Amino acid sequence: MMSASTISASVAPPPPSFIDDIAKQIVPTPTASGFDHxxxxFADDLTVTMDGKQIAPNKVAWVATERHRLGKVDRIVVGFAKGYDALLVIERYDDRSGLSPEMLADPRYTARAVRYAVGSDHLVHNIQIVQTDGILQAPN
Incomplete structure (x- = not known):
């Protein structure tokens, strides 16, 4: 039997290179010039769910939804789990600031955890989103 003093922690192996390549395309905030990358x-048969409900049945529908967020989304990679071929990303963005020139901007960001599931072809086939609105905080 090994004692706790003889067990050492090891650094987890890095994700496969295709996961790293996908993260390099997803994480930077897309701009008009980089949107194609x-x-x-995404695979053509991509499906996207938010809070358990389908919001995009394919790549075309998802791209149409995301195009209006160009330059507005901040993303960070939270992690990758070996054996699952999925990437977990936290996003926050302001979808309210451009609604109408007559409206005051709502300072709350929308936040969401996004799981990008990658298929054997190294393309994303499924996106699962859990989303919440921001919280207004009273000044101290």
């Missing part, structure tokens, strides 16, 4: 990681 962002879109290239």
């Amino acid at each position: 962002y879109v290239a990681v």
